[in-house]
Amino acid sequence: MIFSFFNICSAEDVKVEFLLFKNENDKTYDLNIVFPDGLYEYYTNKNHRILEASDFSSFVTPYIFEPVADKIWELYDNEEDFVNGVLMIVHQIDYEETEPIKYPIETMVEGKGDCDLFSLIAASVVKAGGLDVVLLYYEQQAHMNIGVNLSSKPQDAREDVCYVTYENTQYYMAECTGGNWMEGWRIGECPPNLKDVSVEVISLDKVEQGVPGQASASFSSLESSTLVLEITPQICLQNTDITIRGILSPSFGNQNVTIYASVNNSPWIEIDKVITNENGFFQLLWNNEFTGIVSFRASWPGNNEYASSLSTTKTTTVVPIIAIMLFGSILLGIIGISIALVLKKSQNEEIQPEYW
Template identity: 55%
Template sequence: MNSKLAKITLILAITLILFSAVSPSRAQDRTLSYQLLSKPEGNITYELNVAIPENLQEYYAEKSHRLASSSEFSTFVTPYALQPIADRLWEIYDNEEDFTNGALMIVHQITYVETTPAKYPVETMANNQGDCDLFSFITASIIKAGGLDVVLLYYEEQSHMNIGVSLSSAPEDNRDSVYYVTRDGKRYYVAECTGGNWEDGWRVGECPPDLKQVSAEVIPLEDAEQVAPGQVSASFTAMNPSTLSLEVSPIISLQNSPIVIGGQLAPQTLNENVTLYAKINGAAWTVIGTVTTESNGDFEYVWIAETAGSHSIRAGWSGNTLYTGAMSGEKNATVLPLFLTALIGVAIIAAIIGVVAVLMAKHGQSQSFEPPEPQPW
């Protein structure tokens, strides 16, 4: 019995080691370009380059795409992943209205194709096609990442969606009456995300004629995604590719013991911030720390895993004006609970005692069957 328990323990340990050693390889990024005007009728044009790591696309492809009710539309809004786009928009716009119209210009350049099921913004941007709800998810993500209060507006009878944006003052660049919805005493100005004409498309405060007399369900974004294991990159200049390697040691450790997370960023640049993420026992990804690179691009971080179980770890770099961001492959670390460690120790001790007992028994049997020495006549 003790020998069988020891074998099971050994097989379990080997299985955990093999599972932890698996790491997906890095794939190619998807790069897109969007045109932006300095103002709705401005004459200055910017080209915004956006790079999407393939690993980030895979992450969203693996997430659930089911919708049980209209309130779950908000789960498809991902401000963290699109934060770099919002940061770039604030570099060229100095007020909330222009910032919002800039976000609308982006989605107005994506091809309209009716799409089911619902998709996340990264997926829609990578595919460069989508419909009203998918465009609304992208725009809401960018605007929320930019610090503005935004809601989804769902027109069930019309099978349509756009967004509402709370501005500190009423829009001034609209070409028609200003339209808005009210929630908890706050005005949310309508922003139509379809259209296809980025230079002269819908602006915040304007409403399509067929929606002016209908009511919409206002969906707040409390359930929007808080963190993802990576972000897109955004720059007004062409970006070179980057890579990010990751190593985790040890791959099997005890609860509350240190795990060393290290790797290297290429380009080899000093003081770049690398964000570390963990998916603890299959839960949502969370940020566990941020570390800066050395002059050779190396980084190292010590994480104390307080929760036992199987954890996935990733690293991400959001890039800069010269290089695209990068996501590392996924590494796995198994953290054994203290009680299991004690149990394994007991099993090993029991197995050793069992082996010693067997050897002693055999030795005793060999002594008991020794032939008597011959006696003299």
């Protein structure tokens, strides 16, 4: 099958690099993180409003960092080392007081941030790694870090272990600021100015859901990939089929491509997964029950050689069936009235008397 509508261009992925250290073999690893073209822009265009402290949790984005967490787990075999690995990452980002609040991908790409932004990154990756994590907010000190529940007490803390108790669970403190990434704060350690002060625990109840894409992560450099998407028709009726098709480049077969939809700017939802053929093509026939402006994006998670990719957004306008029925009724009414007027006029002409 040949698709002539595709216009393949090189993706402009965003790449960042961090160092991780493993004590067991005294070795340093380069962790390459690649955000697919369009994902950074997606977050810069999102709402950045904070009305209350609990709103910070809506800026925690674990889904896009799942591949990053998976790579960190490849290095470390226990929860404490995993969290300390995450802290190594945020300790390498330049500290600069930043307003307004930003999403983790924005901070990573821009390469600077402050305590709350670093905490949002750390919470995102730790939660993506499957651990129970909360944000710790110190209002009087205008500071934030995170708390992580571990299955056992931290062993590598260089001082008395600090934790907070929230809903009968111990969360060990993890300080996210500090420039010395190899010898920086470890989980369980507490900066002196935060000891015995009031802290608000922010659970991650508002953590972001529905994201059209993920980062890629590797201990080697990743090549770019491209995902092109096309939607037909561009205007259709409710409960009719929409054809979603596209192509992955390089042309890998048997690859999972995830299709997302957003209705009238609502949060993105996953609607299906499709498999590419040997030429990288994929197609989905989707019966649409929504109405209004429906947007679509496709995402490929990448592999050990190529970074993940995210298509541009494509939209279609879906007209509700009731609108067509209403329009049809109005049209029939107009036609009926027109016919009645014509007939009445004809009858009047027939009975008009003639004068000689």
